Amino acid sequence: MRALTTPADGGTEVGPTTVPEPEPRPDQAVVEVRAVSVNRGDLSLLGMLPPGSRLGFDVAGTVVRAAADGSGPPVGSRVAGVAERDGWSERVALSTTRLAALPDGVEWTDAAAVPVAGLTALYALRHAGSLLGRRVLVTGASGGVGRIAVQLARAAGAEVAAWAGSAERLKGLAELGAAEASTYDAGPGATRPVQVLVDSVGGEVFRSAYQLVERGGTVVCYGNTTRADLCLPFDWGHARPGVRIQYIHLFDEMPRRPVGNDLGVLLRLVAKGELDPQVAFVGDWTDPRPALRGVGERQVNGKAVLVF
Amino acid sequence: MRALTTPADGGTEVGPTTVPEPEPRPDQAVVEVRAVSVNRGDLSLLGMLPPGSRLGFDVAGTVVRAAADGSGPPVGSRVAGVAERDGWSERVALSTTRLAALPDGVEWTDAAAVPVAGLTALYALRHAGSLLGRRVLVTGASGGVGRIAVQLARAAGAEVAAWAGSAERLKGLAELGAAEASTYDAGPGATRPVQVLVDSVGGEVFRSAYQLVERGGTVVCYGNTTRADLCLPFDWGHARPGVRIQYIHLFDEMPRRPVGNDLGVLLRLVAKGELDPQVAFVGDWTDPRPALRGVGERQVNGKAVLVF
Numbered sequence: 179m180r181a182l183t184t185p186a187d188g189g190t191e192v193g194p195t196t197v198p199e200p201e202p203r204p205d206q207a208v209v210e211v212r213a214v215s216v217n218r219g220d221l222s223l224l225g226m227l228p229p230g231s232r233l234g235f236d237v238a239g240t241v242v243r244a245a246a247d248g249s250g251p252p253v254g255s256r257v258a259g260v261a262e263r264d265g266w267s268e269r270v271a272l273s274t275t276r277l278a279a280l281p282d283g284v285e286w287t288d289a290a291a292v293p294v295a296g297l298t299a300l301y302a303l304r305h306a307g308s309l310l311g312r313r314v315l316v317t318g319a320s321g322g323v324g325r326i327a328v329q330l331a332r333a334a335g336a337e338v339a340a341w342a343g344s345a346e347r348l349k350g351l352a353e354l355g356a357a358e359a360s361t362y363d364a365g366p367g368a369t370r371p372v373q374v375l376v377d378s379v380g381g382e383v384f385r386s387a388y389q390l391v392e393r394g395g396t397v398v399c400y401g402n403t404t405r406a407d408l409c410l411p412f413d414w415g416h417a418r419p420g421v422r423i424q425y426i427h428l429f430d431e432m433p434r435r436p437v438g439n440d441l442g443v444l445l446r447l448v449a450k451g452e453l454d455p456q457v458a459f460v461g462d463w464t465d466p467r468p469a470l471r472g473v474g475e476r477q478v479n480g481k482a483v484l485v486f
Numbered sequence: 487m488r489a490l491t492t493p494a495d496g497g498t499e500v501g502p503t504t505v506p507e508p509e510p511r512p513d514q515a516v517v518e519v520r521a522v523s524v525n526r527g528d529l530s531l532l533g534m535l536p537p538g539s540r541l542g543f544d545v546a547g548t549v550v551r552a553a554a555d556g557s558g559p560p561v562g563s564r565v566a567g568v569a570e571r572d573g574w575s576e577r578v579a580l581s582t583t584r585l586a587a588l589p590d591g592v593e594w595t596d597a598a599a600v601p602v603a604g605l606t607a608l609y610a611l612r613h614a615g616s617l618l619g620r621r622v623l624v625t626g627a628s629g630g631v632g633r634i635a636v637q638l639a640r641a642a643g644a645e646v647a648a649w650a651g652s653a654e655r656l657k658g659l660a661e662l663g664a665a666e667a668s669t670y671d672a673g674p675g676a677t678r679p680v681q682v683l684v685d686s687v688g689g690e691v692f693r694s695a696y697q698l699v700e701r702g703g704t705v706v707c708y709g710n711t712t713r714a715d716l717c718l719p720f721d722w723g724h725a726r727p728g729v730r731i732q733y734i735h736l737f738d739e740m741p742r743r744p745v746g747n748d749l750g751v752l753l754r755l756v757a758k759g760e761l762d763p764q765v766a767f768v769g770d771w772t773d774p775r776p777a778l779r780g781v782g783e784r785q786v787n788g789k790a791v792l793v794f
Contacts, residue, residue, distance in 0.1 A: 380720070393738065399723050408723075410716040412688070415707050415733025423731040425723025430701065 181267030182466055186230040194464050202271035207250045208243035209257060213290035214266050216469045216482045217322065234266030238280065238289035242269065250274025258289040258445060260437060266463065268486065278442035281449035288448055291455035291481035294428060296444040298400055299327035301431045303334065305424050306374040306396045310335035313372040317379045317387050318403065319356065320347035322481040325456040327376055328354050333452055339369045341387065347479055354454065366390050381406030394420035456480030489575030490774055494538040502772050505540065510579035515558045516551035517565060521598035522574050524777045524790045525630065542574030546588065546597035550577065558582025566597040566753060568745060574771065576794065586750035589757035596756055599763035599789035602736060604752040606708055607635035609739045611642060613732050614682045614704045618643035621680040625687045625695050626711065627664065628655035630789040633764040635684055636662050641760055647677045649695065655787055662762065674698050689714025702728035708735065764788030
C-alpha cells in the first residue's frame, strides 16, 4: 500500500511512498482511510523526523478488519480516530480506545478534521472547569483548534471572546458563537475581562490577553506558536489571587483520558449541527504540499483535509 | 486600651496609641492579647494605610468574653487566631471561625507565630495535592512561611529541597527536614528535579527554580518579594506538559477554607513537636520598631513576635 512519508533522500517535500501493510496489535482495528487532516503539530514534527518517516494522526475511514480482542466496531463501520503517527496512509491500524463510530450524515472530511483539534480544544476547556455563565477568551481563534474551542465554550454555556491576527482571520467567528471578536492589535482594551483564557499564541498576545483575566481565573495554554518567552508583569498573581496557568499537550493528556468516548461526543455534536469542524481546505492526499503550506503559513482559516 | 497604630501625624514609626475597646459582633470572642507576630504583609500595608490605622493579623491570648452566638471557646480559653487588621492591641474581637484553642504546652510566642505564616504554607501545599513521595522545592525557605512550608511538606511525605539567599539564612533548615539546602547563586544545577515548586521570591530565583520542575509538575506562588516580572523560557510549557502555575493569597483563600479547624491542625502539630514555628526574634509590643525593621530587612531567620 501507499502512505505519505518524509523523503527518503532527506529532502523536505512529503509525498506518497510504498510501505508495508499495517500489522495490527490485538487491540487495533484496520481502517481503510478516506480522509486525514493536517495539524500544526504534524508540521513541527517534519523537521525532526528521520528520512522516510511515516506521518499523521487524524484519520477517518471504514473498518476493514475488526480488532482481534473483540473490542471496537465491526467490519464495515465508519470511524474516526487518532493514529500513532502513521495515519496518512491508505490503511492504518487504530487502537479501539482511540477511535469512535461516525454518526450517519457526518462526512469524511468533517470527521477527519475532528480528532486532534477537537480533543485538544475539549481537554483545554475541561481544565478550566465549569464554563456556565463565565467569560472565555480564545486567542488564535481562527485556527483549527481555536474555531472548535469557540464553539465548545459556547456550547458549555460560556460567553466567548475571540482574538485572531487580522480582520480576515476573524471571519465566521461570530457565526460560530463568539460574542466579541477582535484582532490582536486592538489590545486588551477592546475586550471585557474574562474568567478563562485559552491561549496558543504566547508572547505579546498572551501578555495582552492575560491582562483581562480576573482574580481566581484560569489560563489554559496548549501551544506557543510565537515561540516567545512567557513574560507577565510583576503583579501577575497579586493582582488576581487564585489565578492558575496550565499548559496542556494532547499527547500528554490522552493516556489518562477516555479518548474514544470523548471523540464520540465531539462527532455526535457534529452530527447534530452543534459543532462545525470548519474544514477550510480540501486536497488530494497524493499531493499534500498545498495543505502543508497553507497550514504552515496560517493561510487556512480552519482545518486542512486530504481525501483518499 | 492601647493598640499599635500608624502615626496620626502621617509619620512612619508605628507605636502604641489609645483606642476604643473592641465591640464584638455576635460571632466574635474578645481576647486579651499575650503575643502577636509580624508578617511581611503587615509591612506592605504600612505605606498604604491612612494615618492612625490599626494593624495586625496574628494574635494569641486568652478569651475574656465568649461569642454572644454561643460559638467558639469559653472565657479563660487560650487561643490563637487571625484578626481583622486590628490584632496588635491589648484586646481584640476575633471571629470564632478564625481562631483555635491552644493545646497545653504551646507557648504564647509560638502560638502567635503560627496563624498567617502557617496557613499560608498549609494552603500553598494543599494546592499542590498529595506530596507523598514527591520532591518539593521551597524558595525563600529561610523566612517565616518558608521554614513552616519545609516542615509541613516533610510531614506530608515529601522530600524537600530548600533555597535561601545565603549560607547564613540556610542555617537550621536541614534540622527542619530539608534533604537538600542551597543558596540562590548555586543555581538549578545544585538541586535535583522536583514535582512541586513553592515560590515567594519571583524574578531570577523563580526562573532558576522553574527549570527544575518536571512534566506535570505544580508550581504554587504565594508572593513575589523581588517584585520582578514573571519571565520563563519559551518552552516553559512544551517541555513540561501538564505543568500548572498557581498564585495564592491567604486572604483570598480564607473565605472558602475552614480557617479555625486548619489553624487547630497546625497548633496541634506544634504541641506534638512536629512543627516549630521558628520564632527568631521576640520584643516588647510597646516598641515594635526592631521587629518591623528586622522583618523588612530580612534579618530575622524565621518569625518575629511581640509580647504583651
